[in-house]
Amino acid sequence: MTSTLAPLALADRMGRLGTETAFEVLARAKNLEAQGRDIIHLEIGEPDFDTPANIVEAAVKALRDGFTHYGPAAGLPQARECVADYVARSRGISCHADEVVIVPGGKPTMFYAIMALVNQGDEVIYPNPGFPIYESMINFVGGTAVSCPLREENQFALDPQDVISRLSENTKLVILNSPANPTGGVTGKNDLEQIIAELKKYPDVWILSDEIYSRMLYDGEQHYTPLTDPEIRDRVILLDGWSKTYAMTGWRMGFGVMRSDLAAQVAKLMVNSNSCTASFSQIAGMEALTGDQSAVDEMLAKFDQRRKFIVQLINDIPGMSCHLPKGAFYVMPSIKSTGLKAKVVQDRLLNEVGVSCLAGTSFGAEGEGYIRFSYANSMENIERAMERVRGFFESL
Ligand SMILES: Cc1ncc(COP(=O)(O)O)c(C=O)c1O
CATH class of the missing domain: 3.90.1150.10 (Aspartate Aminotransferase, domain 1)
Structure with a gap:
């Protein structure tokens, strides 16, 4: 035919x-x-x-309670507040609700951050092998994808020198992901601190820290986030969400944490694409973060x-x-x-x-x-x- x-x-x-x-x-x-x-x-x-039963029950109740309408693009105020508390508790930092944007999954923070920050020709350093959407999105917006290898002999942790040697005057963004997909590799505090120390010499470079697996660590390994460094904090975008930690992949629930003026721009991207994250899911997400763990x-x-x-x-x-x-x-x-x-x-x-x-x-x-x-x-x-x-x- x-x-x-x-x-x-x-x-x-x-x-x-x-x-x-x-x-x-x-x-x-x-x-x-x-x-x-x-x-x-x-x-x-x-x-x-x-998904744990208490979270499902919270969603069912939220549906019955009428959380079936549009909400603000950046997330329900009470859910943003709840995420800010969670980030503050889990990372040992201060965090305010206006720095939080609730989005449908982990991926949208990646998508929006790259859309909002990366111009044609800007270089973005990203882990390879790494989550495939990093490279895809960098190319999509016309950025230059600068691959940073992760090596088996280094247990797939980032080698700070590999990142540092790729920084240039055209670097706009560095993507970090620890613990990592696809390798399960963890880049330790000392190594991340070395990278951050070098990034302090590049005040225009942003950091997207994909911490979606931050609660999935073994053998006593402790999570470290660049958000804890006050000198670099304003240039860090935290990507996290509910998908992996709470077995909520199908709910489409994630959040980004970033300086409030960038958060407002990401909310604008939300208005233009999703309008908002499902209201009842956000209420259930609050139960996930505050309820029985x-x-x-x-x-x-x-x-x-x-x-x-x-x-x-x-x-x-x-x-x-x-x-x-x-x-x-x-x-x-x-x-x-x-x-x-x-x-x-x-x-x-x-x-x-x-x-x-x-x-x-x-x-x-x-x-x-x-x-x-x-x-x-x-x-x-x-x-x-x-x-x-x-x-x-x-x-x-
Ligand atoms: C490293 C990493 N970041 C982000 C995501 C996206 O998560 P979500 O399903 O919540 O969009 C994934 C999912 O596999 C991932 O492995």
């Missing part, structure tokens, strides 16, 4: 927009499942736990168990090796010894043995030679998956 549609004449900027492959691989995996295949999901980055602790204890289990199983597989990451719920084993491209391994694991995972290259060119497993799945499924992966690697 011949198409009668005219060619799709998109705006040029669309050609620069990337994507998040996790959603595509998930769709392919679901498709195979619909055909009757048994697929084990280790691809998508979301907790496999349900035991479900978060239980989830973290389970992730910790799975983390150790999956790393042990991976290291028993010939052709794979993996260090024990200190954060998030991902592992990024090396498959370099196989000589196969990461994308080939991703596709073959899905098609041949029904294990859905992501090629390291889904997170940037520096991810070649690695695959990412999300261990947000049961111990039983992790064990079954690694058995299949072992079979695949042994057959090579």
Whole structure:
């Protein structure tokens, strides 16, 4: 059948927009499942736990109480106040409601901050392998994406010198992400302080600190945020949200913290795009931040168990090796010894043995030679998956 549609004449900027492959691989995996295949999901980055009951109840009550209307673009005043208190408590800093913008997820803070600050040709330093939307958005707005490698031999922590050596008079923004997706790597306080000390010499450079996994740390690791440094605080945009910590990925709830005049500009971007974040979700989000935290602790204890289990199983597989990451719920084993491209391994694991995972290259060119497993799945499924992966690697 011949198409009668005219060619799709998109705006040029669309050609620069990337994507998040996790959603595509998930769709392919679901498709195979619909055909009757048994697929084990280790691809998508979301907790496999349900949202804690107290949060769900708060949302149901909020719906009944009439929180079904538009609210202010920057968030309900009581929710902004609540987030400011949470940020102050969790980071040991002062924080005011007018510095908070509540947005539908973690991603919008990234999107809006880059839209609001980065001009054509401005350089943005970002981690690679890293969350794919950083690179996508930098390119989309016409910025110059300056890749900063994360190395396995450094346990995928940022090496301060790698950031410092990339700073230039054209740098507009540095993106930090610790604990990190896709590696689970954690950049420690000393290393971050070194980067910040250098950034003090560049007063026009902004910092986007993506701390969406800040509560997901293991082995006694402590979270550090550049917001704590008063000299740099006005140039830091904090990205955080409810998705990972409270198993609320589908609720679309996140927040940004930044100086109040920038917050007002981000609110303007909200008016132009979403109008506001769902009102009843915000009320539920307040319960999440102030209510019983035991479900978060239980989830973290389970992730910790799975983390150790999956790393042990991976290291028993010939052709794979993996260090024990200190954060998030991902592992990024090396498959370099196989000589196969990461994308080939991703596709073959899905098609041949029904294990859905992501090629390291889904997170940037520096991810070649690695695959990412999300261990947000049961111990039983992790064990079954690694058995299949072992079979695949042994057959090579
Ligand atoms: C590092 C990082 N930042 C931000 C996000 C976006 O979170 P959300 O689903 O709340 O938009 C993710 C989600 O995977 C992430 O891994």
